Amino acid sequence: DSGVPLIKAGALTTCTHLPYAPFQAKDASGKVVGFDVALIDLVATKLAVTQEIIDTPFEGIKSGADLNSGKCDVAAAGMTITDERKKVLDFSDPYFDATQALAVQTGKEVKTLEELAGKRVGTQGGTTGEDYIKKQVEEKKLDIEVVSYKDLAALQQALATNQVAAAVNDLPVWNEYIKANPGKVVVAAGFDTGEQYGFAVKKGNAELLKTVNEALAAARADGKYDEIYKTWIGE
Ligand code: ARG
Incomplete structure (x- = not known):
């Protein structure tokens, strides 16, 4: 004991x-x-x-x-x-060190959040990614509808089925998704949030x-x- x-x-x-x-x-x-x-x-x-x-x-x-x-x-x-x-x-x-990243379907690359005007961006409820994207939308007065999903699987499913134009979550998680589903999505932009787990x-x-x-x-x-x-x- x-x-x-x-x-x-x-x-x-x-x-x-x-x-x-x-x-x-x-x-x-x-x-x-x-x-x-x-x-x-x-x-x-x-x-x-x-x-x-x-x-x-x-x-x-x-x-x-x-x-x-x-x-x-x-x-x-x-x-x-x-x-x-x-x-x-x-x-x-x-x-562990992490940052936030914006994933989009392959071929639908954007470099900035501004380019997502009029679109929906998905995020995972309760996370630092949700806080980050909501703050960006508010501060930069972006014309983006933030949609929160209950877990990562629901968020990734939403991106895969075009319910959202882009999705925000931690970079290592997108890297893993891309390894498991080659060619489907890309990390279009990174946000240096300097997070530590x-x-x-x-x-x-x-x-x-x-x-x-x-x-x-x-x-x-x-x-x-x-x-x-x-x-x-x-x-
Ligand atoms: N790193 C992010 C946060 O702390 C996301 C964590 C989500 N973790 C999970 N197991 N679903 O908000």
């Missing part, structure tokens, strides 16, 4: 919002795998328990509701560390946070982080 208090005996429960490949998604057999899953597995190993993943809407994760109500011990959801979220969650050290625990759970940070530091030191990066993100 590690002495770190956990909600359920023998398990490290992880809240996430599927799908979010390459960070967390079901493989062909239905098992949830990915970059975040592999890193949290290292935390579970350190605690001598197994990771148990709970799929739940992103809203409850980022608002702190799930962690603070005891639905799970840790959140691992390709979640960007923001000042607002820091008020309701305690974040680990950053484990963090794992989160319930506010005040210093013991678990310390274990998460120690596992991350050890993985960076012993090459496991690089191995996991190669497996899920690429070279």
Whole structure:
């Protein structure tokens, strides 16, 4: 026994919002795998328990509701560390850098948001991508209708079926989609939002946070982080 208090005996429960490949998604057999899953597995190993993943809407994760109500011990959801979220969650050290990107169907490239005047742009509800595009539309007074989808799969489906002219989400997620669906979509523009992902625990759970940070530091030191990066993100 590690002495770190956990909600359920023998398990490290992880809240996430599927799908979010390459960070967390079901493989062909239905098992949830990915970059975040592999890193949290290292935390579970350190605690001598197994990771148990709970799929739940992103809203409850980022608002702190799930962690603070005891639905799970840790959140691992390709979640960007923001000042607002820091008020309701305690974040680990950053484990991944990301930016926002605009994806369009191949052959329908645009370089700027201005070129999307009169069109619909899709985004994933509750995310930093949604915040970013809404802010751009407001500040630049763009004639764009922002449409929010409940998860990444719904957003990508909307783009594939022309319900939206373009879609905003994190760049690594588009890179993965393009790898899995070659030739269908391209990243038309990038927005340098300078985001960093963090794992989160319930506010005040210093013991678990310390274990998460120690596992991350050890993985960076012993090459496991690089191995996991190669497996899920690429070279
Ligand atoms: N990085 C973005 C954010 O924090 C998107 C995360 C969405 N994650 C997910 N598992 N659905 O808002």
